[in-house]
Amino acid sequence: PKLFAAYTAEQILALGVPPVFIEQVMALVDTVGLNQLESVMPAEAWEPLHWLAEGLDYQEVLEEFNEHRNEPVDTNDFIEAIERSKRRFHVVENEQELLQMLNAPLEKWRVFLHPSQRKLVESPANGPVRVLGGAGTGKTVVAMHRARWLSQRLADKPGKKVLFTTFTRNLAADIRANLQRLCSREEMARIEVVNIDAWMSEQLKRHGYDFRVVYDSDEGRRKCWNYALQQVPAELGLPENFYSEEWQRIVQPNAVYSREEYLKVSRIGRGTALSRIQRAKIWPVFEEFRAQMARAKLREMGDAMHEAIILFKEKQVQLPYSSIVVDEAQDIGAPAFTLIRSLVPESPNDLFIVGDGHQRIYRNKVVLGQCGINVRGRRSKKLKINYRTTEETRQFAVGLLTGIKVDNLDGETDSSNDYLSLLHGEKPMITYASDFKEEAATIIKQIQALLANDVRSQDICITARTKHAYERYASALNDAGIETYNLGQDSGDSDQRPGVRMATMHRIKGLEFQYVFLAGINDGVVPEVKAISSDDPVEQRDALFNERALLHVAATRAVKGLFVSSYGVPSTLLTVH
Template sequence: MPTIIMTKWPVKIDGSVRSKAMAFLQKLSADDTTPGLHVEPIQQSADPRVRTGRVDQSYRAVMFRLDGAGEPHYVIHGVWQHDDAIAVAKKVRLKLNPINGLPQIEEIPVPADAGGGGEHAAAGPGGERPVRSDEPQDKPAVDVRRDEVDTREEPVPTEPLLGRRGVTRSDLVERLGVPVEVADLALVAPDEDGVLAVAQHHEGWLGTMLIDLATGDSVDTVRERMEIAAAPEPSDDDEALLRSLRRPAAQMQFTFIEDQDELRRVIESGDFGAWRVFLHPDQRRYVERPTKGPFRLSGGAGTGKTVVVVHRTRALARARPDARMLVTTFTRNLADSLRDSLQQLDPGVPVAGGPGEAGVHVTGIDALAFAVLRSAGGPSLGAATQAVLGDERPELRGRTPEGRWRAVVEGTSTDLPPQLAHEAFLAAEYATVVLPNRVLTEEQYLRVRRPGRGTPLDRKRRAAVWELISRYRAQGRVDGTLDYPETAAVAAAYLEGAGGEPRRLADHVLVDEGQDLSPGHWQLLRALVEPGPDDLFIAEDSHQRIYGPRLVLSRYGINIVGRSRRLTLNYRTTAQNLRYAMGILEEGEYVDLENVPEETGYRSARSGPEPELVDVASLPAELDLIADRVRGWLGTAVPAETIAVLVHDRFQRERVVSGLAERRVEVRAVDREKPVAGRPLVMTMHRAKGMEFSKVVLVLGDPSATERRFAGLDEAERADAELRERSVEYVAATRARDELVVVRRD
């Protein structure tokens, strides 16, 4: 049976043609000799491997046939209308780059008497975009790109960017294999945005090389990342091309389709550059590489950490279908998104019904903790609560009501200053010091270490804090409830062996957004899986910490010891929007889960307009501006649900929704439910985490409201709250793929 190799098609096709293309490719992958497919070579073509195939009466597929490994392989270049497909097929050639040995599809000029032509041109070296339909068809695509770069309005520095960084034409052409015409364009680009503008027209390894160079990587670093060998393949015969197509760098643009179900998913997605199909070499490395213990993958927003988690889950499940796998994150919405992404990637991944069962179980971390306790049983549960809380609770009757800490403070006479007799301080002290250390008595609390808490407590204040904690615990004992941190700590104690032997419910655990988890969560995760190869895989970004406390994994038995790597290439956000977002973080001090200062240095694969920053004097002016921007975007071809207005809290969300309705702009408020198509969305910045939109209005609101939220906090708690505030706004700003409007109240 033929093997299908998909590329990022240079021309998108509509739904009706897409379904016919899928049917054609399914038949092709079953039997390429089927008469109705009309798989035919093209006379006078630049590449004898090129073929066209009949999608329907009006459309044909353009592809390359490679014979190797005992079966034919078809590299599918795209689908065009009949005449255009013939013209494309005459011009394109699949070859090995003579310098780096990577595959590339290039366009060969066709003599005037060779026939052909048509609306679309083929992809050029490395897979760049086709000529637009409104451009002269006899003008080479490279000249179009040169015009686009050369007509930038910004003043050109004396020396272009790559020259200032010591990158020469010889480096690009002779060491990296960049085609000459592309190298010349990159070398005259004045700045990072100019080089990115060139890179955006080139898919796969070529565009990625330019992005890496634009953002400061050396030529040697790029060669290493792309695994460029000193001596490439001596020829570009079919076998050599097939070997090249399987290289990690090639699979940013070419992917082998394993079965018809996967083919259907690729075609129906309508986006052949989707993350679930094409991976960067760094991403693929962390998907496939076995680990000897816990592994931590960090990276800024949009760098593909979640992509790696999903693909690694699939890879592990395929390697061990009977393995017990848990995938978890902080919020239920993000867990639902992970589950959906895994199903989109591969519906055949075995699904487990719960912790301890074979297959993949995707769940929020708190739901996981409650599930563990539900399976515990009376005596074992009682032993676990005794170990953590100092009393046996063989039966749980629910979750602790919200406001319990406030009620305890208001109902207790204490000498503590208000900033310490505060629910935020007490809840944090309980969750980060008392519970993970299994503190049961005042004497133990007086001696326990409090690393990272910031606010010192003498013996007198510790005693006063312990009195409030004791009252809080007593209330829980009376009504038989546990709060979220208690649930995680008790579940960890149960798994560690309280009341019996240790209970391991998983063979592999994968964690997304690890920066938001608490000490009890990490104790639970460590207890779930036996320490060893591929036990814990953790994706995190301290810049996005908007829930959990600052902590160090080694304190909870999770020792990374050198198994830590970082992703730096942002696929979602334009370089302009990313610069704005990183500026939000500049005055904050961030450390990662290994207590190391967090790096920045992120770069974007895309360029676009500068964010629009607008100051308004009043709430009505704010609503007028939001309505104007959303209404303007709705007048374009952008789907309504890819437009979002992001605000701080639910009260502000409802105010924006009603204010826009008064201005005759219909939007949809989103809380816990999944967004649906048809209208622009309004949601809190917290709710938007893990999502992306084409256009975003970021509403910063009234600064005095932020000040009120911090009122009464202890100095250390306030500093942490301010850090989280920056992180929330950073998360919100990085939801925008293309356009970002930031509304600030004077």
């Protein structure tokens, strides 16, 4: 059957395909032939065909590309013609600017807004906006430019600010550095960039909150939890990790504070069914845990966020924010989004949320509608062009998530096939070695070749599953005379400092490098055995998705080239390729 047999020639013409290509397009039988046309067709004619072939709805594609087609055009208006052509051209003022663009280091491109995204950045909205998009589609850049645009609109509103928040301290630091390149000093003074946990902890401290906010790894929290486990009803025969998973997936995200609430709360997504009688027997474990935490003057993040909402209301705290921009929304859970919603009144341009469920590497699923954030109609957007990675790298990364359903942050399914890369390059180089020494030698050889071709050492990154793992590769590189620079948990990435970047896969989230090496992708390491060790099949499935997503995220940090290596038995995740 023909690839576009379901459509008429008139429908294909309506997408903007030039008449000269119609016969060829209608004769296509597969995407191989379509991909061959990419080099000869205008980009804005080929892209809608690509999305149709990927299964997108015809009407959606038509609206995406036909937005301005029926507007009257003044054929003598050169400025308007340039505006309409911005998708394909960047107008430079002089030869010097052109040379600067062609030779721009990576940090310049980290704040470059593609002209096709300007409308999204500069459009007023009557409520929350949600922007989805695969890795490399420019979500963070769009979010930064949106923050700047919002800041500019506050010039005549003294004291008002834009809060730009993301999931980790590292990402907040990286975004702050990039915004400083992008914004004037006055614009930057009206933007506060901070990760949501740190912001909340600081605010609570300022308002006399009497508890220390802790994470799972805190020793005091661990003691409280172990004490609570003494309340486990032995007759139910449930393993201990069931209780911690129930706490993290059901009790905390849903702000369950009483036995009655626990008996009623939905447990969709949990593998073990519970009757009301079983729930009643389980609840004392969670009640005891909260009691122990209260005695120790400790609070978990979810409880602290819930209490922050109440505290701000009771004390009538006046916050300076008129808008909040949220980056990496897929990793921010329900308690945080409920808090975020409470920080600004429902009003035009209140919330601008960007994320991608395919990049969820932590266990914080959210349904925005359940947090009081209602994204309606055209305020839901999707970025569909990857400006960072090559199509070959994108296909490798998307292949890691084949057959997995991913949500759109609001309880519905999101596709990973409806975006493409404009750039082409070499296929990712995958190598297998018998032992660590052989793998390290191969990586060293590949890096030496890049350095010999004038690639800066700071534009290369080796990433591994754990800190211990990447430190082994750093030692091997140092022994070979190659300088390295560790991107630790709290260290920023100054682009001027030389050295091959060494980091965990979690650390490079939100960053990009010309060349990326995924090292030690071995069986038992990726996915990490401990991470997927749950007795609950649903928990295990979700944990495995997070591990796949982690590899997907790491792979999509590469701009020009991706190298993947393992030693011993390779990871099962590589066998899909």
